[in-house]
Amino acid sequence: MTVSHTPTETENQVASRLAGQPIDFNSMAVVSNLFRAANAVRNHLERTVLAQHNLSWTAFVVLWVAWVWQESETRCVAEESGISKATLTGVLKTLEKLGFTTRRRSEKDGRLVIVGLTAEGNALMQRLIPEFNKHESELAAVIPTGQRDEMADHLRAVTTFALASDQ
Amino acid sequence: MTVSHTPTETENQVASRLAGQPIDFNSMAVVSNLFRAANAVRNHLERTVLAQHNLSWTAFVVLWVAWVWQESETRCVAEESGISKATLTGVLKTLEKLGFTTRRRSEKDGRLVIVGLTAEGNALMQRLIPEFNKHESELAAVIPTGQRDEMADHLRAVTTFALASDQ
């Protein structure tokens, strides 16, 4: 059993530790809950859906991006997966070893590498996407129907702002 | 310059690739944007605020939890930081080497280890928290004032559900 503090206990303790200081608790709650949620959902999906296929979260995201476009340059895959080029190199090494992705040099530009999906990769995604989506539905179900689009919009806006701040 | 697809382009491509299948696009948008946002915000804050102090995101979260409670058992710190016990051991090793945290055995229970903050750790957080909160305000500002609490509530609900699903 858990001995940890409840979220409410923690927030009260934070408020008391920061009493008197000009802190924007409202924004703090939004950001910290953003990470709590992302973390909890990620761990949940990794354990329930991904683990049985020997896939890490990032590996699945990369696989997802590759599936969406079928053929894509590594720089695009890295950016759309939200990871660095260096990380992608390692993840692709793993996915290639598992037999899900392929890599080949571009004929037009010798610097570029094109990422593709194998037949096994496509078959895996065909099974994985509906299963994954079922869990997404369960998770989003805790948000009132009419507010899900709004939620997605706000998250998109936050993403855009954060990315723009990095130039 | 970016050659990548825009988020809208990607979502259109996904819709076309999944045409005909019974997919809950609404929930998919919520979940995928949750991760995009968390990822973008994390990278942004790591680069703008944390990097100059040699702190990783996780190290900051652990430091934050330790600061909130001043003295806390490792199992609590791990759970509230959203990381495993094994990961915490490594992060605490780093933070201890940087001189920000301390570790000592509990007298009452020889299995437990109590995490504490050094004077340097407290001083660092005293400077870091307001700076961090300023960025949180900027990020949350893209969400209409009246909807921030709602947003935090929804994220809390998602977290609760995801954690509950893991028993």
Place this chain on the structure above:
DNA sequence: GAGAGATTGTTTGGATACGAACAAAAAGTA
């Protein structure tokens, strides 16, 4: 076309990140 500059994927080094196995200590049981 020759050299400077920019772009791309990989390698390197160090810090996360997890599950599983482990040793130490506490709690439960007889």
Place this chain on the structure above:
DNA sequence: TACTTTTTGTTCGTATCCAAACAATCTCTC
């Protein structure tokens, strides 16, 4: 008291993850 069982933090092995350094390739300029 002896034993089993449970709990806790660490270690181990493996897979991410990033910035910085790097080599290969392309582009630009003259």
